[in-house]
Amino acid sequence: MNTAELLVKCLENEGVEYIFGLPGEENMAVLNALENSSIKFITTRHEQGAAFMADVYGRLTGKPGVCLSTLGPGATNLMTGVADANLDCAPLIAITGQVGTDRMHTNSHQYLDLVAMFEPVTKWNAQVVRPSITPEIVRKAFKLAKSEKPGAVHIDLPENIADMEVDAKPLLIKDDRHPMYASYRSLSEAAILIAQAKNPLILVGNGAIRSHASQAVTDFATRLNIPVANTFMGKGVIPYRHPLALWSLGLQQRDIINCAFDETDLVIAVGYDLIEYSPKKWNPNSTIPIIHIAELSAEVDSSYMPQVEIVGDISDSLVEIMHRCDRTGMPDPHAIALRPQILAAYEQYAHDEGFPIKPQKIVYDLRQVMGAEDVVISDVGAHKMWMARHYHCDRPNTCIISNGFAAMGIAIPGAIAAKLVNPDRKIVAVTGDGGFMMNMQELETATRIGTNFVTLIFNDGGYGLIEWKQQIHYGKSSFIKFGNPDFVKLAESMGLKGYRVNSAIDLIPTLKEALEQNVPAVIDCLVDYRENMRFSRKVGELSCPL
Numbered sequence: 001m002n003t004a005e006l007l008v009k010c011l012e013n014e015g016v017e018y019i020f021g022l023p024g025e026e027n028m029a030v031l032n033a034l035e036n037s038s039i040k041f042i043t044t045r046h047e048q049g050a051a052f053m054a055d056v057y058g059r060l061t062g063k064p065g066v067c068l069s070t071l072g073p074g075a076t077n078l079m080t081g082v083a084d085a086n087l088d089c090a091p092l093i094a095i096t097g098q099v100g101t102d103r104m105h106t107n108s109h110q111y112l113d114l115v116a117m118f119e120p121v122t123k124w125n126a127q128v129v130r131p132s133i134t135p136e137i138v139r140k141a142f143k144l145a146k147s148e149k150p151g152a153v154h155i156d157l158p159e160n161i162a163d164m165e166v167d168a169k170p171l172l173i174k175d176d177r178h179p180m181y182a183s184y185r186s187l188s189e190a191a192i193l194i195a196q197a198k199n200p201l202i203l204v205g206n207g208a209i210r211s212h213a214s215q216a217v218t219d220f221a222t223r224l225n226i227p228v229a230n231t232f233m234g235k236g237v238i239p240y241r242h243p244l245a246l247w248s249l250g251l252q253q254r255d256i257i258n259c260a261f262d263e264t265d266l267v268i269a270v271g272y273d274l275i276e277y278s279p280k281k282w283n284p285n286s287t288i289p290i291i292h293i294a295e296l297s298a299e300v301d302s303s304y305m306p307q308v309e310i311v312g313d314i315s316d317s318l319v320e321i322m323h324r325c326d327r328t329g330m331p332d333p334h335a336i337a338l339r340p341q342i343l344a345a346y347e348q349y350a351h352d353e354g355f356p357i358k359p360q361k362i363v364y365d366l367r368q369v370m371g372a373e374d375v376v377i378s379d380v381g382a383h384k385m386w387m388a389r390h391y392h393c394d395r396p397n398t399c400i401i402s403n404g405f406a407a408m409g410i411a412i413p414g415a416i417a418a419k420l421v422n423p424d425r426k427i428v429a430v431t432g433d434g435g436f437m438m439n440m441q442e443l444e445t446a447t448r449i450g451t452n453f454v455t456l457i458f459n460d461g462g463y464g465l466i467e468w469k470q471q472i473h474y475g476k477s478s479f480i481k482f483g484n485p486d487f488v489k490l491a492e493s494m495g496l497k498g499y500r501v502n503s504a505i506d507l508i509p510t511l512k513e514a515l516e517q518n519v520p521a522v523i524d525c526l527v528d529y530r531e532n533m534r535f536s537r538k539v540g541e542l543s544c545p546l
Helices: 003-013 025-034 047-061 072-087 114-121 131-146 159-163 184-196 206-210 214-224 258-263 314-324 333-347 359-369 382-390 411-421 433-439 442-449 464-474 487-493 504-515 530-540
Strands: 018-021 040-043 065-069 092-098 124-127 152-158 200-204 228-230 245-248 266-270 290-294 308-311 375-378 399-401 427-432 454-459 497-501 521-526
Touching: 003 025, 003 131, 003 152, 003 159, 018 047, 025 065, 025 092, 025 152, 025 159, 040 442, 047 065, 047 072, 047 092, 047 399, 047 411, 047 433, 047 442, 065 072, 072 092, 072 114, 072 152, 092 114, 092 131, 092 159, 114 124, 114 152, 124 131, 131 152, 152 159, 184 266, 184 290, 184 308, 184 314, 200 214, 206 214, 214 314, 245 333, 245 382, 258 333, 290 314, 333 359, 359 382, 359 454, 359 504, 359 530, 375 382, 375 411, 382 399, 382 427, 382 464, 411 427, 411 433, 411 442, 411 454, 427 433, 433 454, 454 504, 464 530, 487 497, 487 521, 497 504, 504 521
Parallel strands: 018 040, 018 065, 065 092, 092 152, 124 152, 200 228, 200 266, 228 245, 266 290, 290 308, 375 399, 375 427, 427 454, 454 521, 497 521
Antiparallel strands: none
């Protein structure tokens, strides 16, 4: 066989189900090898969409998503999604075609040094310079992509190497995950600190989801009576209806939940990554004692200097601390006093009939329609702030928000991946009109491969998040407005079902009908983003209840 065929056999050996990508001249040998493979190749309409699909596939499954492009512009198009996966800690393998090694030494058509180009946005990347090393490169790529912290890996395959004959086979796969356990000393020190604390607070991040530690976190909080806040990427680790759940922390402005951090005398950070929300936002004076519980040691930051680091399997660490901790105190009264206020903010617009519809109302109604196991994928924009604040989860990985790289355009490709992973669940891509137009072409991909989901557009005719920030900083906005096509006609022209919401009371029935369609559906919903500045003024006057 040739190297491309060996590469495909190695990918099959790794359990790859899908490869997302575009055909090109320099990856023809790989595509030819895939024709007789168990792997399904999904032809996308843009390489960025392919990378986002692989990104979300990896985040939802814990297995590396795989994307493929040709060289040059195909590879540069791939980079945004690759960078997003890397900073969001989603395992991903990016494979690029490349010119032959016989013309890399000269100024050659479409040639870029892709290994150098991908180096800043990957955990590791390599070029296949000899056919026989392909199994080693693939095995190392998958092992690194999955290891904590997960991320992106890049493999570059020159076209002449791809065609060369080779006598090799995939490497034997052994379990890549070998749990490490925290030291007895660190566990005992943490237990003592927690027992002594009067107002401890748990901050949980995406690492707890990656480590499947949701039940352990919930048991830990319940047994020790400690309130829990989650990052945007830690939604659902503890069910949002739990009496100790304080919901999401992460807005750039102060919010109600920040009051809990003002009063705490110990933050127990579980699977928290600084990239999810800077500790300078919740510990600006570096005065809050911190316990760090994760599979890797803490990153150095002047506002995040843990008293104790518990490095090892998160679930095991939490169980061991519970066994050692004799804390009998009640939850922090300051934090618990916030919960009614947080609930009131969530319920405030439940029956609002204003039109255009307030973002809080859109999110509230969406939550009523979606089940506990259903999945929403949020794009990036003003709507993301409202999704983060008001869309709450019972289960991990049911609200996917990119908050590491935070790239616009992820929602529609991400929803395709989510539907492939969860074919029996309702899937909704929540996006602004700006993000929608960045990758709406992938709706054709969704229709072609039969991944039916709903795209809900918050339509305000501009880049709403940037306008919001401009208004805060300058009291005015500039260069943020644009025109839109008729989204209903656009959807129908692509074979989709299109809807336009004309009143607040129409939203829930429209969502329900759209979710029952046997083709993807698009809902155009005018949003009243005057709420953005109203919220900013309100939190600017925020006074904590105790």
